[in-house]
Amino acid sequence: MRPTINIYCDESCHLETDGQPVMVLGAVYCPIEKKDEIFERLYSLKVKHGLIPKNKKDEKDNRAYYELKWNKVSEGKLEYFKDVINYFFDDDHLQFRVLVVSNKSEIAYETFQHTHDTFYYKMYFGMLKAILNPDFSHHIYIDIKDTRSREKVHKLEQVLRNDKYDYSKEIIKKVQQVRSHEVEILQLTDLLVGATGYVNRGLTSSKAKNELVNLIRHRSKYSLTKSTLLRERKFNIFIWEPQKPYFVYEQ
Numbered sequence: 001m002r003p004t005i006n007i008y009c010d011e012s013c014h015l016e017t018d019g020q021p022v023m024v025l026g027a028v029y030c031p032i033e034k035k036d037e038i039f040e041r042l043y044s045l046k047v048k049h050g051l052i053p054k055n056k057k058d059e060k061d062n063r064a065y066y067e068l069k070w071n072k073v074s075e076g077k078l079e080y081f082k083d084v085i086n087y088f089f090d091d092d093h094l095q096f097r098v099l100v101v102s103n104k105s106e107i108a109y110e111t112f113q114h115t116h117d118t119f120y121y122k123m124y125f126g127m128l129k130a131i132l133n134p135d136f137s138h139h140i141y142i143d144i145k146d147t148r149s150r151e152k153v154h155k156l157e158q159v160l161r162n163d164k165y166d167y168s169k170e171i172i173k174k175v176q177q178v179r180s181h182e183v184e185i186l187q188l189t190d191l192l193v194g195a196t197g198y199v200n201r202g203l204t205s206s207k208a209k210n211e212l213v214n215l216i217r218h219r220s221k222y223s224l225t226k227s228t229l230l231r232e233r234k235f236n237i238f239i240w241e242p243q244k245p246y247f248v249y250e251q
Contacts, residue, residue, distance in 0.1 A: 002137040002170065004032040007128070009142045010180070010189040012197045013104075022200045023120075025127040026098035026193035028185055032139065034093040035185070041087060042068070042184040049080035067180065068187035070194020075208045081191070082215055088188060089219040089234070096189075097236040098196050099127035107242045121159050123240065128160065130230060130238070132171065140175040143186055153177050192216075196237070199224040 007029040013020035030038055046052045051066040073081050088094050101107070101123060132138060140160075142153055157175040166172050180186045195213055204210055213224070220235040222228060228237045 002135065004137045004139060004173070005029055005131070005133070006032050006035050006185070007131060007138055007140045008183065008186040008189045009124075009128075009140060010186060010193045011124075011143075011145070012193050013201075020201065021103055022197060023101040023104055023123065024098060024193050024197040024200070025124055026096065026189055026196065027127065027131060028088075028094060028096050028189040028192065029131055030093045030095070030185065038091065038094065039184045041091070042084065042188060045080060045083050045087065048083070049077065051077070051080065065181055068184070069180075069190050070198070070209075073191075073194075073206065073209050073212055078208045078211060081208075081212050084188065084191065085212065085215050085219065088192070094185075094188075095131075095233050095236075096192050097127060097131050097238075098193060099123055099238045099240060100196060100200050101240050101242065102200065103242055121155060124156055125159050125163065126238070126240070129163075130236060132160070134171055137170060137173045139173055141178045141183065141186060142175065143180045143190070144177045150177065196224055200239075 007027050009025070009027045011026075012024040013022055043052075046066055046068070068084065088096070107119065128140070140156075142156070153175050157172065160166070160172045160175070161169070178186065180190060195209070195216055198209055199213055216235075217224060222235060222237060224237065225239065226237070227239045228235070230236070
């Protein structure tokens with residue numbers, strides 16, 4: 001039986017008309033047998049910082065639904081977010097891959113006979129292909145974003161299986177949409193994708209977010225604005241530049 005990798009995907013500024021200069025697609029991944037241990041550790045950090053009750057079955061307490069997200073980073077909760085980042089870097093079973101499209105406005109879709117949708121799937125595949133290993137099976141989980149989520153999941157599944165000639169569904173076991181507030185590792189993906197997008201959008205307005213970005217830079221030893229080597233496993237970054245033809249300029 002093949003070993004299995006769980007991959008938790010998230011995206012930011014991915015719409016064609018959202019007015020944002022960059023698009024960010026990222027994934028945190030780990031061995032399936034480590035998933036429960038990681039979930040519990042991330043949950044315990046929420047308990048430690050008083051963000052949810054110790055009894056996680058207490059559904060009457062709204063804090064039980066506290067969701068780890070980049071847009072919640074604040075000075076009042078900064079120590080919690082620092083603990084999460086340090087935990088990510090300290091746990092050898094957790095890895096992150098992110099693809100940043102550096103300037104959406106410069107993409108000439110017509111030149112390469114693409115629409116924004118086909119470009120989106122090409123970039124999503126570009127993000128995932130550095131993670132997928134033909135010797136492993138993969139469970140891919142994608143955050144539900146909008147009414148087209150089901151369509152996106154089905155299309156991405158087709159793209160991935162066709163590229164890997166995975167007609168027996170051994171490499172890509174499933175691609176499934178999930179709700180991020182129910183999946184601790186997907187929330188971690190949101191945090192790391194958000195931090196990468198923040199830096200590449202040139203933002204500096206939040207003192208707390210700046211401090212967290214500096215911690216990520218320190219722990220990763222990367223600027224977050226340049227591509228890493230493809231073999232980098234812990235914090236892998238690919239900056240895609242639209243000025244260069246993407247059928248040549250790929251990682």
